[in-house]
Amino acid sequence: KQEVTQIPAALSVPEGENLVLNCSFTDSAIYNLQWFRQDPGKGLTSLLLIQSSQREQTSGRLNASLDKSSGRSTLYIAASQPGDSATYLCAVNGNQFYFGTGTSLTVIP
Amino acid sequence: GAGVSQSPSNKVTEKGKDVELRCDPISGHTALYWYRQSLGQGLEFLIYFQGNSAPDKSGLPSDRFSAERTGGSVSTLTIQRTQQEDSAVYLCASSSTTTGSEQYFGPGTRLTVT
Numbered sequence: 001k002q003e004v005t006q007i008p009a010a011l012s013v014p015e016g017e018n019l020v021l022n023c024s025f026t027d028s029a030i031y032n033l034q035w036f037r038q039d040p041g042k043g044l045t046s047l048l049l050i051q052s053s054q055r056e057q058t059s060g061r062l063n064a065s066l067d068k069s070s071g072r073s074t075l076y077i078a079a080s081q082p083g084d085s086a087t088y089l090c091a092v093n094g095n096q097f098y099f100g101t102g103t104s105l106t107v108i109p
Numbered sequence: 110g111a112g113v114s115q116s117p118s119n120k121v122t123e124k125g126k127d128v129e130l131r132c133d134p135i136s137g138h139t140a141l142y143w144y145r146q147s148l149g150q151g152l153e154f155l156i157y158f159q160g161n162s163a164p165d166k167s168g169l170p171s172d173r174f175s176a177e178r179t180g181g182s183v184s185t186l187t188i189q190r191t192q193q194e195d196s197a198v199y200l201c202a203s204s205s206t207t208t209g210s211e212q213y214f215g216p217g218t219r220l221t222v223t
Binding site: 031034036042043044045046049089091093095096097098099100101102 | 142144150151152154157165168200202208210211212213214215216217
């Protein structure tokens with residue numbers, strides 16, 4: 001069974017810092033990997049989708065990379081802002097979506 | 110266009126009662142997923158539909174849980190004889206296909222069993 005791990009579980013940074021969130025998975029037979037953010041009491045908002053044939057995707061200040069062979073993905077957030085504070089989840093799509101437990105990010109003004 | 114919608118947004122029920130949760134996917138999306146998120150826990154996969162059929166029911170926690178989808182659109186998740194451990198946020202997502210496409214999530218239904 002696919003296992004998805006996110007490190008760190010929680011992260012606190014001052015505003016303006018660049019940061020990296022990590023996601024690792026055990027089975028490289030995936031169709032794609034998706035990063036989400038979840039605000040307290042809310043549903044999930046899709047940030048980036050990387051197909052298995054791709055190595056990275058960019059959207060604004062966000063850049064996600066995928067190394068399928070090593071079972072790793074990173075989400076890079078540039079010039080962090082207080083509004084980026086949320087829980088970030090990665091999900092890998094095999095025959096179903098498997099989610100990590102998330103990284104709780106706090107950006108301090 | 111409209112996103113994924115779920116109803117009700119909140120449901121409080123007494124232990125032992127049955128509840129029905131509803132999900133309206135994005136129009137045209139053939140794949141629909143149900144997840145459960147308990148307090149402080151990650152997302153737990155429950156079931157997914159491809160059209161009206163459910164190829165994978167392995168995530169349903171017990172036989173008290175069932176789901177159906179009709180007309181390739183709306184889905185309902187039914188929990189019979191609710192227990193306190195069923196309290197969680199139930200999230201629904203849809204995607205255009207089951208492979209290679211992006212999932213879009215609804216806002217969830219917060220279920221509290223007293």
